[in-house]
Amino acid sequence: MAPVPAVSLIVPTFNEAANIDELLDGVCAALPAGWDVEVLFVDDSTDDTPAVIQKAAVRYPVPVSVLHRDAPEGGLGGAVVAGIARTNRPWIVVMDADLQHPPGVLPELVEAGERTGAELVVASRYADGGSRGGLDGGYRMAVSGVSTMVTKALFPRLLRGVSDPMSGFFAIRREAVDRAGHGGGAGQDGGLRPLGYKILLELAVRCRPRGVAEVPYEFGERFAGESKSTVREGLRFLRHLAELRSSDKRARMVAFGLIGVSGFVPNLLALWALTSATSLHYAVAEVLANQLGVLWNFALLDSLIYRDAKRGNWAGRLLGFAALSNADLLARIPLMMLLVERGGIGPVPATVVSLVVVFLVRFLLVDTLIYRRAGAMTRKEGVGRTAEAAREVREKRAA
Numbered sequence: 001m002a003p004v005p006a007v008s009l010i011v012p013t014f015n016e017a018a019n020i021d022e023l024l025d026g027v028c029a030a031l032p033a034g035w036d037v038e039v040l041f042v043d044d045s046t047d048d049t050p051a052v053i054q055k056a057a058v059r060y061p062v063p064v065s066v067l068h069r070d071a072p073e074g075g076l077g078g079a080v081v082a083g084i085a086r087t088n089r090p091w092i093v094v095m096d097a098d099l100q101h102p103p104g105v106l107p108e109l110v111e112a113g114e115r116t117g118a119e120l121v122v123a124s125r126y127a128d129g130g131s132r133g134g135l136d137g138g139y140r141m142a143v144s145g146v147s148t149m150v151t152k153a154l155f156p157r158l159l160r161g162v163s164d165p166m167s168g169f170f171a172i173r174r175e176a177v178d179r180a181g182h183g184g185g186a187g188q189d190g191g192l193r194p195l196g197y198k199i200l201l202e203l204a205v206r207c208r209p210r211g212v213a214e215v216p217y218e219f220g221e222r223f224a225g226e227s228k229s230t231v232r233e234g235l236r237f238l239r240h241l242a243e244l245r246s247s248d249k250r251a252r253m254v255a256f257g258l259i260g261v262s263g264f265v266p267n268l269l270a271l272w273a274l275t276s277a278t279s280l281h282y283a284v285a286e287v288l289a290n291q292l293g294v295l296w297n298f299a300l301l302d303s304l305i306y307r308d309a310k311r312g313n314w315a316g317r318l319l320g321f322a323a324l325s326n327a328d329l330l331a332r333i334p335l336m337m338l339l340v341e342r343g344g345i346g347p348v349p350a351t352v353v354s355l356v357v358v359f360l361v362r363f364l365l366v367d368t369l370i371y372r373r374a375g376a377m378t379r380k381e382g383v384g385r386t387a388e389a390a391r392e393v394r395e396k397r398a399a
Contacts, residue, residue, distance in 0.1 A: 008087035012079035026103030042079040044072035077199035109171035119209035123169035130216035267293030282347040
């Protein structure tokens with residue numbers, strides 16, 4: 001006989017007191033006989049949701065517990081990761097508490113994973129037989145559709161086979177998550193760094209599950225409470241997309257290059273002003289003009305590309321960045337002078353050529369010395385804390 005599936009159901013909640021009984025009724029009614037299931041609510045509420053969960057827990061045949069977080073770090077995604085660290089079943093299922101995710105689909109997700117061997121099974125509104133009818137109005141439907149298209153366009157390979165990367169209803173094997181937590185098979189950087197409410201995207205990109213399956217479902221109407229989809233969450237989602245995309249070194253190099261190109265503008269304008277309006281030698285003018293480009297590039301890189309890999313204060317990072325950026329003048333200035341005096345071209349185009357030549361070396365040094373090495377240390381510390389919490393849970397269960 002096939003082994004009985006063992007499932008940790010993780011339900012992030014924020015002021016969902018009115019939905020708890022209805023949700024647990026649906027979950028228990030849907031579970032096949034004999035399944036080993038635990039339900040963990042990870043709660044960030046400001047109302048009496050935790051008390052409602054504790055009161056309801058005694059009425060159900062499956063273990064039901066609640067983890068209330070005083071500081072909701074990472075939003076809904078952070079809640080899911082906290083829940084993963086405190087459970088130990090081989091299958092992890094994530095669903096919302098508002099009944100827009102029908103509990104009857106839960107066993108279908110796990111059964112599809114067992115049947116196909118997939119490590120990730122997504123409940124999809126866009127698969128054949130699915131529907132997103134529960135979205136409130138045309139605006140939310142349009143936002144959902146555009147977000148899905150943008151996300152799939154940014155990660156065409158990693159999201160191949162996932163028609164609904166914005167889904168919050170899915171099952172994933174713990175072994176896939178463990179690979180991400182220990183840095184293996186989770187992309188360039190490893191580790192989970194959730195931000196906002198699109199945790200499936202985080203897991204699919206960083207864990208790189210081996211095999212993906214989908215189960216269609218009809219997105220229902222909210223049973224009670226208010227939607228958590230806000231403009232603020234939308235902005236956090238866009239920030240999360242940028243961080244996920246920049247976790248790949250090739251993508252960071254492209255972004256580094258684009259920002260470097262944008263830095264040509266203040267650099268070259270300052271060079272033109274200094275060589276036109278003063279009697280400075282063009283080499284001296286380039287040294288001065290370069291400082292404006294350095295400040296421009298640092299501000300964009302530090303706030304957009306490396307915002308999740310910062311360590312120490314901004315002044316230290318700026319000094320390190322400026323040191324590396326100015327060190328390349330040792331190569332650029334002689335090359336520029338050679339192009340001007342031997343090649344017969346002007347200072348401005350000579351500067352452009354020299355900037356391009358040293359770009360790759362500068363990217364590798366900045367990426368490794370200023371940011372990524374520090375970021376890797378920070379993530380390693382975070383992964384260690386998550387693994388330690390998971391070990392504590394397993395030891396308590398064994399005792």
